[in-house]
Amino acid sequence: MSEPSRADAPTPGLAAYLGTLIVLALLALVLTPVLWAVLSAFKSRADIFAGDVWPRRWSLENFDELLAKTFYLRWMVNSLVVALASTVLGLLFCSLGGYAFAKFDFPGKTVMFWVVIASVSIPAFTTVIPLFGWLAKLGLLDTYIVLILPFAANAFGIFLMRQYAMAVPNELLDAGRMDGAGEFRLYWSVVLPLLRPALGTVGVLIFIASWNSYIWPLVMMRSDEMLTLPVGVATLKGDQLPEYGMLMAASVLSSVPIIIAFLIMQRQFIAGLTQGAVK
Amino acid sequence: MTMFDRRVVLAGLAATAAMPAAADAQAPTKITYWAWTEHVAAANAVKGEFEKQNPGITVEVVNLNPFDLQDKFLVALAAGTGGPDVALILQRRFDGYLPTGGLLDTTSAMAPLKESFPASVYASLGTGGKTFAVPYDQNPAVYFYRADIFEANGIKAPLETWDDVVAAGRILAAKGIFIGHVSSPSGVPGVANLVQYLQSRNAQIFTADGKLIRDNKLAQETLQFYFDLARKEKIVFESRNNAPEFFQAIKDSRIAGYAVPAWAVFRLQKEAPEHAGKWRVMPWPKWGKDQPPTTGAWGGNVLAIPKSSRNKEAALKWAMFIGANELTQVKIWQEGHLVPAFAPALRSPELLKGEAYLGGQSIYEAGLKDRTLNGFNYFDWAKAEVIIGNQLDLMFGGKASPAETWAEIEKQLASQLGR
C-alpha cells in the first residue's frame, strides 16, 4: 500500500511531525512489553528474572529447547490449519448470512436476527459441559472439525458483514437479476467482490479469535499432538517449574505467522478499496 | 462459479473433513494418562516396563498444564464421557470430585496395601472407609538456606526451633536480608504456604470426620505467628507466590532462606544457577525444644480413574503401577523431588543421593528423614481456600488483626460450608 494515498488538504509540516511524534511515543509504550518478550526469549533461562533489560549473553538455547522438547511445530501447524480453515469457512458463512439480512425481506427476519445476536451473549462456560458430552458422542473430540465448525457461522461476522452488505447498491443486484443471474451466482460474482474490504477485516478478526482461542481447544483436545499453540504453550508454565525461557521463545515464534496473515489480509482489503469497488 | 473457485471450496471442505488426525479406532487396551511436566517425565521413564509386564496394554501419556488438567477432568467427569483413563489430581481439588460420584472405587485394590502408605495419605483417598483414588506423592516441606550467608553472620545451622529462626532472622534483617517468605498478598495460591505452618503443628481446620473446629486457638496462634514473621519481626520477604520480585531477591542474595517442599531445589537451580553450592537444606523447625519433629506440606497429588473409563481394569493396573510401586515412586523423586507416598520407596538409596547444587547434600537425609508429616483434613477445600485467601488479603492489607481474621474465617467457613 502506498502512502499517503488519501487526498487530504495539504497539512502544515510542523503539526504533522508533532502528531507523528506523539503517535510514535505511544507506540513505543505499547511495544515495550513486546520488546521485553523478544529480549527475554534470547536470554538464558537464569537471566530472565535478573532484572536487566538486555540479555547478558545472547542465546538461542530457549529456541533449541522448545523445538527439541515439545511438539511446538506440530502445535503451530494445528493452529494454522484451524485458523485458516475457520477463516475461509467463516468468511463464506458470514458473508452469506450478512448479505441475506442486509438485502432480503423475508418472514421471520427480525426473530432470526435477534437469535443471531443473542447467541453471542451466552458465556462459553455455560454450555461447555453438555456440549462436551454431545461432541464426545459424535466422536468429534480431538479433531480439527470440533475447533472449526461450531464457530464457523458466528454472530459477530454476520453482523459486521451485514453492515457492509447494506452498502451494496440495489440497482446492481436488480440489474444482475434482469440478466438472469441465479441468486448464488449474484452473491458470488457481484456481492462478494464488493465485500472485499469487509472480508479483509472480518478475516483478520476471525483468524485472531481462532488463533488465540484457549478454553475451547483446551477442553476439546485430548492428545499432545493435537493441542493448539496457546494450550500447548501453557503446558510450559507447569506448576512449580515454569519454563519461562521456552515460553518467551514460543511467543516470539508464534507471532510470526499471525503478523504475516495480518499483512496479507490488510493488503487484500486495501486492494479492494483502490479498485474503487465500493462507492 | 468457475471450475477453479469450486475446486478451492471443495478442497477446503475436503481438508476440513479429512483432519481427525488421531486414530479414532482406539484399541481396547490403550489407556490414556493425564499429568504434567515432571510427572510426565516419570511416567514416560517407566512406561516401557509397564507395557512389558502387561502385554497388550499401551499407555499414552498426555502432558497438560496442571490447572487446565483439573478443569478438563471435571468437564469429562460431569459429561460422563471423554475423560482419560487415569489422571493425576491435585489433593486440594480431589475432595471436590468425590461428591460427583464419577470416580472408580479403588477400595478392594487399595485395602491390602493400607500399611504401605502413611495413614494421613491413605485417609485422604476417600470417605467412609472407601477409597476412590490411588496415592501418588506427598509434598513435605524443608527449610532451604544460604550456608554462606549464615556463616558470614555467625548463624549456626540447622536452626532447631522457630525461636531460633526468629533470632537468626533479626540478625539478618539488620543487614536487609530476609530469612523466609510469607505469601502476601495471599489469595488462593498463598493459602498453601500457611497450611504448611498449620499442618506441622497439627493445627487442623476440620476434624477427621469433616466438622469445622470452632474457637480454634491453635490455628489462630499459628496465624498470629505467620503474621508476626512479616509485620512484627519483619524478617521475611513478602510477595505473592513465585512473584518475579521474589526470584529477583533470591538472585540478589537478599533472601537467605525459606520453608518450601523439596521440589523447590529445581526452581532455585533454574533461577539462580550462580548460587550453586551455596544453598543447603535443614529440617522444618520444631515449634519448641520439647515439641515433636514434624513438618507440613503443600498438599500432594493422587491418581483418579473416572468410572466412564472404558478400560477400568487396565487403568487401575497403571495407577497401581505408578502409585503403589517402588520403581515408579523412586522415579518421581528423581524427576521432580516429589516424596513418594509408597513407604517402601522411601528406603531406596536413590533418596540419599547428594545434590551438586546443595554442595553434595541429600535433601531427604538432611531435611526429611527424621520428620513426620502430620495429616491435614481437607474438606470442601476449593471453597475454603477462597475464603481463607480473601481474609488473609484483608489481614495483610491492614483491615483486620490475625485474631479477628481467624474468627472471620471460622464464621464464613461455618456459614458457607455448613460443616
Next chain:
Amino acid sequence: MSTPTAIGTGRAGFGPRLRRGLTPYLFLAPFFLTFIAFWLGPIIASLIYSFTDWRGFASPRFIGLGNYSKLFSDPRFWVALKNTLFYGFAYVTILNVSALALALCLDSAWLRFKNAVKVGFFLPVTISLVVAAVIFEMIFAKGVGLLNIVQKGLGLGEIDWLGDPRFSIWAIIILRVWRALGYYAVIYFAGLQGIPEDVKEAARLDGCSPWQVTRYVTLPLLKPVILFSVIMSTIWALELFDEPWVLTKGGPADSTLTIVIYLYQAGFQYVELGYAAAVSYVLTLMIVAIAIVQKLLSGREVA
C-alpha cells in the same frame, strides 16, 4: 452449503420467484444449522440445569428458583457484579476512545510511517495470554518492576499494582486494553476506509477544517461501526475472565473478582454445576439488557 442454481431463463415464472423467496433462508442455513447442531441443545440443557442442584455425575435434583435466590443473597456475587460493571465501563470507554483516535490518525494525511504504526499497534494481539501475563507480572512487580522504576524516576512513589486492592483492577484494565487496542483499531480503520472520500471532499470545499470534517462528517457516518464496536467490547468486557485469572486469580481480597471468575469457581472448582448455570443465565440476561440499552441510546441506525 447451497450450490449455484441453474441460470434462470429470464422469463417471469414461478420457479425463480420461489427460489428467490428461499434464498435468504438458504444463505442463513449455515448459521442456523450449526447453531442447532451444536449450540441449541446445550443451551437448553444448561437452562434446565440452572433450576437444579447438580454436582456432576449424579442426577440433577430439581430445586426451582433455589439457585437464583442463593445467588442474589450471596454478597460475593454483588462484589463480582460491581467489579465487572466498573471494569466494563472503564475498559469500554478507554478502549474505544483510544482505538478510534488511533484509527483516525491512521486514516489521516499527516501521519508518517503508517504501515509501521499499524503493524506495531497490532503486535500485542499476537502475544499469547500466558506470555503476556508473565511479562506484565514483571512490569507490575512491586519495587523492581519496570512500571515502579519509572514511577520512582518520576517521583511518583511505588505502587504495588497487583497486590493493592485499589490498583489491581487498573492493572487488569491496562493489560486488557494493551491486548485489545490493535484489534479494535482494525475495526475502526476499516470503517473509516468505507466512508466515501467525495463526501469529505465536499465538506472541505465548503470550508470545513479537518477537525470539523471529522466531527460533522466522519464520526456521524462511522456511527454504526462505533456502535458495533462498543457493543462487542461491552459483551466481552462483561465476560472478562482470562486476564484477572492469570494475573490475580480474582484477588487481592476479591478486588478483581468478576462474574465469570465467580461462575468459574462455582462450576469448575466447587463442582456446583446447577448453580453455575444459574449464574451464567443471569449474566446472559445482563448482557442482552445492556446491548439493547446501548442500541436504544444510539438511535435507529442499526437493525
